[in-house]
Amino acid sequence: xxxxxxxxxxxxxxxxxxxxxxxxxxxxxxxxxxxxxxxxxxxxxxxxxxxxxxxxxxxxxxxxxxxxxxxxxxxxxxxxxxxxxxxxxxxxxxxxxxxxxxxxxxxxxxxxxxxxxxxxxxxxxxxxxxxxxxxxxxxxxxxxxxxxxxxxxxxxxxxxxxxxxxxxxxxxxxxxxxxxxxxxxxxxxxxxxxxxxxxxxxxxxxxxxxxxxxxxxxxxxxxxxxxxxxxxxxxxxxxxxxxxxxxxxxxxxxxxxxxxxxxxxxxxxxxxxxxxxxxxxxxxxxxxxxxxxxxxxxxxxxxxxxxxxxxxxxxxxxxxxxxxxxxxxxxxxxx
Amino acid sequence: xxxxxxxxxxxxxxxxxxxxxxxxxxxxxxxxxxxxxxxxxxxxxxxxxxxxxxxxxxxxxxxxxxxxxxxxxxxxxxxxxxxxxxxxxxxxxxxxxxxxxxxxxxxxxxxxxxxxxxxxxxxxxxxxxxxxxxxxxxxxxxxxxxxxxxxxxxxxxxxxxxxxxxxxxxxxxxxxxxxxxxxxxxxxxxxxxxxxxxxxxxxxxxxxxxxxxxxxxxxxxxxxxxxxxxxxxxxxxxxxxxxxxxxxxxxxxxxxxxxxxxxxxxxxxxxxxxxxxxxxxxxxxxxxxxxxxxxxxxxxxxxxxxxxxxxxxxxxxxxxxxxxxxxxxxxxxxx
Numbered sequence: 001x002x003x004x005x006x007x008x009x010x011x012x013x014x015x016x017x018x019x020x021x022x023x024x025x026x027x028x029x030x031x032x033x034x035x036x037x038x039x040x041x042x043x044x045x046x047x048x049x050x051x052x053x054x055x056x057x058x059x060x061x062x063x064x065x066x067x068x069x070x071x072x073x074x075x076x077x078x079x080x081x082x083x084x085x086x087x088x089x090x091x092x093x094x095x096x097x098x099x100x101x102x103x104x105x106x107x108x109x110x111x112x113x114x115x116x117x118x119x120x121x122x123x124x125x126x127x128x129x130x131x132x133x134x135x136x137x138x139x140x141x142x143x144x145x146x147x148x149x150x151x152x153x154x155x156x157x158x159x160x161x162x163x164x165x166x167x168x169x170x171x172x173x174x175x176x177x178x179x180x181x182x183x184x185x186x187x188x189x190x191x192x193x194x195x196x197x198x199x200x201x202x203x204x205x206x207x208x209x210x211x212x213x214x215x216x217x218x219x220x221x222x223x224x225x226x227x228x229x230x231x232x233x234x235x236x237x238x239x240x241x242x243x244x245x246x247x248x249x250x251x252x253x254x255x256x257x258x259x260x261x262x263x264x265x266x267x268x269x270x271x272x273x274x275x276x277x278x279x280x281x282x283x284x285x286x287x288x289x290x291x292x293x294x295x296x297x298x299x300x301x302x303x304x305x306x307x308x309x310x311x312x313x314x315x316x317x318x319x320x321x322x323x324x325x326x327x328x329x330x331x332x333x334x335x
Numbered sequence: 336x337x338x339x340x341x342x343x344x345x346x347x348x349x350x351x352x353x354x355x356x357x358x359x360x361x362x363x364x365x366x367x368x369x370x371x372x373x374x375x376x377x378x379x380x381x382x383x384x385x386x387x388x389x390x391x392x393x394x395x396x397x398x399x400x401x402x403x404x405x406x407x408x409x410x411x412x413x414x415x416x417x418x419x420x421x422x423x424x425x426x427x428x429x430x431x432x433x434x435x436x437x438x439x440x441x442x443x444x445x446x447x448x449x450x451x452x453x454x455x456x457x458x459x460x461x462x463x464x465x466x467x468x469x470x471x472x473x474x475x476x477x478x479x480x481x482x483x484x485x486x487x488x489x490x491x492x493x494x495x496x497x498x499x500x501x502x503x504x505x506x507x508x509x510x511x512x513x514x515x516x517x518x519x520x521x522x523x524x525x526x527x528x529x530x531x532x533x534x535x536x537x538x539x540x541x542x543x544x545x546x547x548x549x550x551x552x553x554x555x556x557x558x559x560x561x562x563x564x565x566x567x568x569x570x571x572x573x574x575x576x577x578x579x580x581x582x583x584x585x586x587x588x589x590x591x592x593x594x595x596x597x598x599x600x601x602x603x604x605x606x607x608x609x610x611x612x613x614x615x616x617x618x619x620x621x622x623x624x625x626x627x628x629x630x631x632x633x634x635x636x637x638x639x640x641x642x643x644x645x646x647x648x649x650x651x652x653x654x655x656x657x658x659x660x661x662x663x664x665x666x667x668x669x670x
Contacts, residue, residue: 060601228592242600257563257592265577265608266395273600 004029007098007313009064013054015252017317024311030103037081039102043119045073046316046329051249060275069097075119098313124328125161125301126287128276133161134286135279140272141217141241145170150230153221155182157328160302162219163192168298174210178323223248231260240271302327307334339364342433342648344399348389350587352652359646365438372416374427374437378454379666380408381651386584395610404432410454433648459663460496460636461622463611468496469621470614475607476552476576480505483546485565488556490517492663495637497554498527503633509545513658558583566595575606637662642669
């Protein structure tokens, strides 16, 4: 019988995830029941949000259960189908999990037409990553021409798109990233006006210097000290978009909150959280616009595709949390 | 020569204000120059925001300078005038300072027609306190019928008005205050649905129990732990109104920020700061509505008027920060 490997959550991680928090198991390749199909995954999306899904706390989705396949978005090809809507050979995208094969009833699954873009791009700029950047910046952040937009985690999957979208909307963009290489890429390849290295000793003074009129939109992916320093720079009427807090996800105690939150009052500013899923009915409109910008060269997809098998998932997460990726981190499955 | 006493800021307070942070000086009663008038103050508004005005930090108004008269809102009577707009004998309200007599050019001063309400009420429900509650709850918090509204500092000047306005708007109101007396007053006199004593051992579980469907509007006057606990109760689409953080104003280090701010993301919620001054052009509309509700008995003015001379200002502030007041704290000047 052909076999298939899956990664199960074996334990609730404490702090950084360890290999022993997961178990790799070998199962038979599943057969579809009526109204189901089987997908062989080719590309797995590696996302900061995964860390939260492993915790047993109230959140926007239930936690992954111990002994369950780890949740993950992925692209793959239908290998067997008893579902009228999905035929063998079709390329699909969905929350299939960290597994070589998944069975699906089609819920939350859409078909992928590559159209010149890679599978990684369909998980990144044209996937939930891009949708997050699009709705977070345009709808939640309400960016306007001439705004100063501050983006943290700017060399990450979402941040790299946010900054480029802000440029398309005629804003001035200040990115924050770790290290001179990422900062150089943001300015030279993606057209950010400024990129500041948060690991530099001059970071605080650089941030002040490069936001002389304050920050109109602060798109925060990282939380912690950078969130606090950004709050101190808010311009009157600023919008703070809370997209993530990757610097805090491995905390073992309560995360420190942003000391400077009273700047919201001084600046008459708003801090809003959002979840991309609430915009699902507008994904097609956004994806069409993003595709157009990609094809015009106004938007670049920065991808970090690593080849490996599903068993390398814990290492991929560690790579993400150590900031060793640039742009969208994707695990391309070697078979 | 008749003399007048004033309270000057003598030192930047560290932590709680001390009597030695102020100096009481005796000066001649001023004479008005052309286009000026002199006010003899009768009632001084004692507000949490005063503590922030003493710190040398960037905020929405410049700090009070060392050696300057301490800033305060007040009501008083014009005793001499060379100003066409203000005649001797008129009752006026403005930011006159902690002083027995003030000279004014009329900037930011309005005339008070008591209309059956006391001077304290014109500093409280009908003054900036009431305006803060009105615009904070209705405009920033966008309260809707059926909402659950959580108010911290609920027995304070702003909080006691916020809760009553929320009832007028057909919301369910949960107040947080310190001690059984204040809590009893909120429910029995002001019609709050529930009042929770944050000093009680059961406070956390009581808060959960009395917000079974979460909190739609959280109007926070206190910051600190109560802000954090309130954030953990947000309903989807909640609005958090940041009005103040009295529990943190005497901190000597950076205030701890709200650890639970990521609940903004989980709940797709918004946290907004505001300053009442931005609504100045709508004060007349709000004051007219508040007056009507007062006269109909739907809104009560809770006042804590203490008689004393300007020299008792530091004690009044200490009273406020110890939570020993209920409702609007006013110093009625004894001459």
